Structure formats: C-alpha cells, structure tokens
Amino acid sequence: MFxxxxxxxxxxxxxxxxxSSQPSPSAASSATVAKxxxxxxxxxxxxxxxxxxxxxxxASGLLPELYSDSASHQFGSNIFSGLVKYDxxxxxxxxxxxxxxxxxxxxxITFHLRQGVTFHDGAPFRARDVLFTFNAxxxxxxxxxxxxxxxxxxxxxxxxxxxxxxxxxxxxxxxxIGWSKSILPRHILEGVDxxxxxxxxxxxGTGPYRFVEWQKGQxxxxxxxxxxxxxxxxxxxxIYKVIPDTTTQFMELRNRSIDMMDLTPVQFSRQTENDxxxxxxxxxxxxxSGYTYLGYNLRNPLFQDKRVRQALSYAINQQELIDxxxxxxxxxxxxxxxxxxxxxxxxxxxxxxxxxxxxxxxxEVGYQLVNGVLQKDxxxxxxxxxxxxxxxxRRKSAEIIQRRLQEIGITVTIRVIEWASFINEFINKGKFDxxxxxxNILPDPDIYSVWHSPGDNQHSLNFTAYANPRVDELLELxxxxxxQEKRKHYYGExxxxxxxxxxxxxxxxxxxxxxxxxxxxxxxxxxxxxxHNFIHWYARPENRMIP
Numbered sequence: 001m002f003x004x005x006x007x008x009x010x011x012x013x014x015x016x017x018x019x020s021s022q023p024s025p026s027a028a029s030s031a032t033v034a035k036x037x038x039x040x041x042x043x044x045x046x047x048x049x050x051x052x053x054x055x056x057x058x059a060s061g062l063l064p065e066l067y068s069d070s071a072s073h074q075f076g077s078n079i080f081s082g083l084v085k086y087d088x089x090x091x092x093x094x095x096x097x098x099x100x101x102x103x104x105x106x107x108x109i110t111f112h113l114r115q116g117v118t119f120h121d122g123a124p125f126r127a128r129d130v131l132f133t134f135n136a137x138x139x140x141x142x143x144x145x146x147x148x149x150x151x152x153x154x155x156x157x158x159x160x161x162x163x164x165x166x167x168x169x170x171x172x173x174x175x176x177i178g179w180s181k182s183i184l185p186r187h188i189l190e191g192v193d194x195x196x197x198x199x200x201x202x203x204x205g206t207g208p209y210r211f212v213e214w215q216k217g218q219x220x221x222x223x224x225x226x227x228x229x230x231x232x233x234x235x236x237x238x239i240y241k242v243i244p245d246t247t248t249q250f251m252e253l254r255n256r257s258i259d260m261m262d263l264t265p266v267q268f269s270r271q272t273e274n275d276x277x278x279x280x281x282x283x284x285x286x287x288x289s290g291y292t293y294l295g296y297n298l299r300n301p302l303f304q305d306k307r308v309r310q311a312l313s314y315a316i317n318q319q320e321l322i323d324x325x326x327x328x329x330x331x332x333x334x335x336x337x338x339x340x341x342x343x344x345x346x347x348x349x350x351x352x353x354x355x356x357x358x359x360x361x362x363x364e365v366g367y368q369l370v371n372g373v374l375q376k377d378x379x380x381x382x383x384x385x386x387x388x389x390x391x392x393x394r395r396k397s398a399e400i401i402q403r404r405l406q407e408i409g410i411t412v413t414i415r416v417i418e419w420a421s422f423i424n425e426f427i428n429k430g431k432f433d434x435x436x437x438x439x440n441i442l443p444d445p446d447i448y449s450v451w452h453s454p455g456d457n458q459h460s461l462n463f464t465a466y467a468n469p470r471v472d473e474l475l476e477l478x479x480x481x482x483x484q485e486k487r488k489h490y491y492g493e494x495x496x497x498x499x500x501x502x503x504x505x506x507x508x509x510x511x512x513x514x515x516x517x518x519x520x521x522x523x524x525x526x527x528x529x530x531x532h533n534f535i536h537w538y539a540r541p542e543n544r545m546i547p
Contacts, residue, residue, distance in 0.1 A: 041521070046538035050237035050546055051520070052258045054249045056390035057419030058217045058242050062203045065137060065144045065181055066195060068461055069423050070440065075220050075240055079120075080182030080205035083111055083130065088526035088533065090443045092176055096125065096183055096206065096229075106171050106482055111179070113162040117229045119185045120210040127158045132186035136194060143195060145461050148448065149178030173479045173487065174446050208233050208535050218242055234538035235520075237546075244418070245390045256280065259517040264392050265327035268513040281515040282523075284530060287340070288512040290440040291333040292394065293504040294385070294401065297432055298465045302383060309502035311361035313351035315408050316401055320353070322508050325396045329513065333506035335495040336439070336447050342484065343445035345492040348499035355408050362408075374409030382411035383433035388422045394436045397507060401436075427463050436507075445491050448475045451498070466503040519543040 059071040062079060066072070084100075087093040094100075097111040117125040134156045137144055152172040157165045168175055184194070185204055192199070203211050208230070209222035220240040224233040241258060243249045250267050252258045254277070263272065263283070272283060294316070296303040303309055318332045337344040359369065367376045374381045385401065387394040395416055402412040417426060426432050439450065452475050453467035454460035471494055478490040498504070514530065516523060519539045523530055531537075539545075 041538065041540055045541055046234040047232070047236060048541065048547055049235055049519075049539040049544040050239060051235050051260070051537075052239045052241055054243040054252070054258050054261050055240050056242075056244055056246075056249075057388070059220070060420065060424070061200050062211070062214070062220075063182060063194070063200060065146055066142075066200075068145050069419070071240075071419075076182065076203070077207070078209040078222055078238065079203050079207045079211055080184075081207045082180035082183060083113075084176055084180050086177075086180075086443065086528065088528045090527050095180070097179070100176070102176075104167075106175060107168045108165065109168075109175060109179075110159070110163065110165045113164065114229055115162055117206055118227050119187075119206050120204045120225055121185075121188075122227075123185060123187050125183070125206055126161050127164045128161075129183050129186050130164045131156050131158055132190065133181065133184045136184055136189065137181065141193070141195070145449065146181065149174055149181070152178070171480055171482060173482055174444055177444060209238050228535070230535060233535035235534075246392055253281070253515065256517070259520070260514060263513040263515050265325070265329045265511075265513065266392075268329065268515075269327045272515065277515075280518055282518055283513065283515045284525075285329065286512050286525075286529070287331075287338060288440075288510050289338070289442065290438045291336065291338075291509045292397065292436065292438045292507045293333065294397075294434055294436050294507060295464045295504045296434050297430060298467075298503060299430060300383075300433055302381070302433070305365050306501045307361045307365050309505070310351070311358040311365075312405070313502050313505040314354045314358035314361065315405055315410075316351075316505055316507075317353040317404060318351075318507060320404075321397050321400055324400060325393050326508060326510055329511040330508045333509050335498055335506055336441065336450070337445060337491075337495070338509055341445060343488055343491040345495040348495050350499070351502075351505070355404075359408055369409050372409055373411075380411060381409070382413075384413045384415055385434050385436060386415045386417055386422065386426055386432045387436040389416050389418045393510065394438075398436050430463060430465070445487065446475075446479050447491070447494070448479060451475060451494070464503055466501075468497060468501065471497055519545075 055071050055074065057071055059075045060067040060069050061072055062076045064073045064076040064080065081095050083095055083097040084092050085095040096114055096117060098114045099112045101110040102108070111130070113125070113127060113130070119125060134150055134153065136142055137147060138150050152168055152170070152175070154167045154169045159165055166179070172178070182205060188204060189197070189199060194200070201214060206229070208225055208228045210225045212223050213221040219242060222238040224236045226232050243252060246264050246267070249258065249261050250263070250271070253261050268283065268285070272281070296309055298304060322328060322330050322332065331339065334348055334350060335345070339346070362374060365376070367374050367381060385398045387398055398414045402414060405412050427435065441447070449461045451462060451466060451471055453472050454462040454465055474490045474494050478487050481487060512529070516530070520537045521540070522533070522536050522538055526532055
C-alpha cells in the first residue's frame with residue numbers, strides 16, 4: 001500500500017475497517033507487476049490523468065486524529081503528513097522529520113525537520129507547528145481516540161525553527177511512530193475550536209494531495225500538491241467516490257468508471273477469470289493486515305458470563321465461513337494478530353466447531369433446550385447482530401452464524417446499517433447486542449486502544465466494554481519496554497486471556513484482493529503492498545482518460 005493515498009499505512013494502531021473497499025499491507029502475493037516497463041517514459045510525460053477510487057461510505061471528517069472510521073483515515077491521510085511514517089518494508093522512516101536522535105534509553109527524541117516544506121496554502125512548516133499539534137491533541141476538548149500516544153509525553157521543546165525535542169515520562173515502545181499523527185497548521189488554527197471549525201471540511205496540510213471539493217456522501221476531490229516535499233505526484237487528480245456496495249462498485253469497475261477496488265472473494269475467483277477483465281485490470285492477492293470478528297456488548301447481561309461467549313464460539317464453524325464466505329481466500333483468526341506477526345501466540349485455546357460442547361456450556365449457565373428453543377427460566381436466548389452496509393463478507397458471515405446458532409435453539413436477527421449511522425449511532429453509543437466488524441492493525445503489536453479497560457474514556461475504541469485488570473497490566477508492560485522478547489511474552493499472555501474469555505469470537509483473516517487498471521504503471525510489490533509508491537504511479541499520455 002502507499003503511505004498516503006490509502007488509509008492502510010497511516011501509522012495508528014487501530015481503526016475500524018469497513019468503510020473503505022481498499023486492501024491492506026502484506027508481505028506476499030500471487031500476482032505482480034514489474035517495477036520497470038519495457039519502454040521508459042520521460043519524466044515530463046508522466047504527469048497527468050486522474051484516478052477514481054471507491055469508498056463504501058463517506059468519511060466522518062477529514063482530520064484522521066478525530067475519527068476511528070477507515071474512510072476518515074483514508075481520505076485525510078492524503079492531505080496531512082506526520083513527522084514519521086512506515087516505508088515500503090514497514091519500517092519507521094522520516095516524513096516531515098528527515099532524521100532524529102534518540103537518547104536517555106529511548107525517553108528523549110530530537111527531531112530534525114525538513115526545511116523548505118510548505119502547507120498547501122504556501123505557509124512554511126516549522127517547529128512551532130509540531131508543538132501546536134501536540135498541544136491541540138492533548139487538549140481535553142479535542143475528542144481523539146488516539147490521544148494516548150501523546151499522553152505519554154512529558155515535554156515538547158522547540159530547540160530552533162527546524163528542531164524539536166520530545167521527552168517522555170517513561171520508556172514508551174510507540175514513542176517514535178506516535179509522531180506519525182497529522183501535523184496541523186498553527187497559523188490557521190491557533191485560537192480556533194478545531195473540531196467545530198470550517199477546517200474540518202476544508203483542511204490544509206502538507207501531504208501529497210491538497211483539498212479541492214467534498215460532497216459528503218458522494219465524492220471527495222483532491223489535486224496533486226505542486227510543492228510536496230518528495231515530489232509532485234504524477235497522477236494529478238484523485239477522486240474518492242462513495243459507492244455503498246461492492247456489487248455496484250464492481251459494475252462501475254467493469255464499465256471503467258472507477259480505476260481500482262478490493263474485489264470480493266466471489267468477484268476475484270469467479271467473475272474476473274476472463275480475458276475481457278484481464279485486458280483492463282491486474283489482480284493481486286495477499287493476506288490483509290486485519291481480522292474480522294463477532295464482538296459482544298459486555299454491558300448486556302446476556303454475554304457477561306464467559307461460558308456463554310465460549311459456547312457461541314463453539315457453535316460457529318470458522319472453516320465454513322472461510323470456505324463459504326471467503327472462497328478459501330483467508331485463514332482462521334485466533335486472536336488480534338496475524339500468524340506471521342512476531343507477537344503471535346500459536347498456543348492459545350481454539351474453538352473448533354462443536355455444537356454439543358456449546359450446549360454443555362450453556363447448560364452450566366442454566367440454559368436448556370425446550371422444544372427446540374434454548375432458554376433459561378422460560379426466557380429464550382435471542383440477540384441481534386448488526387454490521388455495516390456494503391460489506392458482503394460480513395453480511396454473509398452473519399447469515400451463516402445465524403443458521404448455525406438456530407441449530408442449537410438460538411434466535412438471531414440481523415440488521416445491516418449504513419456506515420455513518422452504524423458507527424456514530426450504534427457502535428460509538430454502545431447500542432447493540434453483537435456486531436461483526438474488523439480491525440486494521442499495523443506492524444507494532446500494541447493493542448492498548450482496543451483492549452484496555454475503557455473506564456471513563458468516552459473516546460475509547462474498546463466499544464464492547466471489555467475489562468480485565470491483568471490485561472490492563474500486560475498492555476502497560478508491553479508498551480513500557482523496548483525489549484521485543486519481553487513484549488512477545490506480554491502480548492502472548494494477553495492472547496491466552498482473550499482466547500479464554502472470548503470477548504470476541506475471532507472469525508478470520510481475509511485476503512486482500514485488489515484490482516487496478518492496467519493503464520497505471522510503475523506498480524510493484526513490497527512488504528507494504530502495492531501502493532506504497534503511489535505518488536510514482538503514472539499513465540502514459542496515450543492511455544489517459546483525461547489529459
């Protein structure tokens with residue numbers, strides 16, 4: 001993936017996956033496109049054209065730090081830059097900072113900023129903007145779910161116009177990548193209530209694309225920033241088009257109305273295996289960076305006994321979901337990490353499909369099958385699963401789960417909700433019984449934001465209200481050391497606890513299945529995926545849709 005154009009390499013640990021149809025970072029693929037082309041194209045002939053990318057829903061806003069939905073991150077990450085970012089090998093590298101010095105056992109970072117960088121309005125980027133951004137995000141009135149990275153900071157000091165020194169209270173494993181957050185323009189926002197300001201709809205950053213137009217629920221239009229510090233992107237116009245279901249997206253892809261999308265497993269396996277599609281598009285396949293889960297609202301008395309959650313996991317057939325929903329293009333999830341992560345623990349409790357074991361656990365809690373209905377004290381066990389509109393895999397997963405649970409006497413209803421309403425009115429407000437959703441995660445295994453007890457933090461991403469003192473302790477330990485073996489031990493124990501307590505039924509890790517128009521060249525794969533170098537993609541003059 002490219003580090004700006006899509007939401008997937010913005011270096012926050014977690015955000016909701018679901019509003020975008022774009023793929024995730026990976027290390028392997030079944031298809032490649034050569035890095036070089038047979039006939040090289042002169043530099044001046046590479047500039048031009050537009051690319052149209054679909055999104056299942058509109059963004060809540062364009063400043064990523066304020067929102068947890070993927071569209072807000074996807075859209076906003078083109079407009080803003082941080083001090084650091086991930087490179088094509090998923091290693092930390094400079095963005096607005098060209099280098100840094102680390103001292104005091106990792107508790108002091110001195111950032112040396114790039115000179116000559118400007119915001120989209122032409123104002124110079126300086127150290128004062130870094131300090132302003134820090135103060136803005138830690139402000140109690142700034143409702144960010146990503147505030148915790150900066151809460152670890154003791155002081156931020158401007159050394160000179162291009163040098164900033166950050167001191168941490170304690171060792172913090174995410175200290176460096178925590179400074180990937182969007183740097184805000186002090187000259188525009190000083191003294192302004194940022195969340196309610198016009199800036200939220202007309203943002204100005206230092207990223208490779210500048211804001212042009214936003215029709216919420218319809219499209220976002222961005223233009224290549226002439227003075228972007230790396231270089232002006234070759235593709236001069238970027239349009240995100242809101243298309244709320246993958247079937248319509250696929251129709252528009254075949255009609256060449258959009259230029260890329262993440263295919264569904266059925267589209268990838270059956271509907272694109274023909275010469276007509278291959279003539280216009282290249283397909284890719286590799287593991288996504290996220291996982292899909294059935295999350296239980298632990299405020300609901302129905303789910304507060306872990307034996308109930310364990311029983312539900314035994315009653316769900318993971319392999320059936322992988323075969324029936326993903327067409328085999330995925331693997332089972334056992335927790336919040338991919339099997340190829342250094343933090344992954346393979347030795348956790350697993351829930352192979354076993355309806356008899358599910359009923360035995362329900363019996364321990366007091367539930368019995370009476371005339372085919374699972375009930376306790378005459379009250380049937382029933383609940384609702386909600387998921388977001390436009391994601392066929394989640395909807396189909398809900399339907400398969402519904403059928404399996406019906407077999408042991410549980411009535412499940414399914415509600416599919418438009419993305420913005422789904423997040424803002426149901427998930428964020430805790431108004432659900434259970435939900436099928438996904439988390440996108442990045443290389444550092446810190447999962448504090450999702451799994452630490454929410455307490456009084458109204459902006460916590462722990463919307464299921466899971467709380468475990470030992471997990472809280474381990475999360476603190478995991479982010480308070482730079483020793484990878486110690487961190488592996490801490491996160492390994494967390495995975496054991498989550499597997500035992502099942503606040504989620506972890507379902508599967510899908511494959512990313514993007515298709516990209518053949519008219520774009522200079523696309524090649526790295527551990528970060530195919531779009532890490534998006535600003536270097538180009539279309540030859542004779543292949544362009546527009547000049």
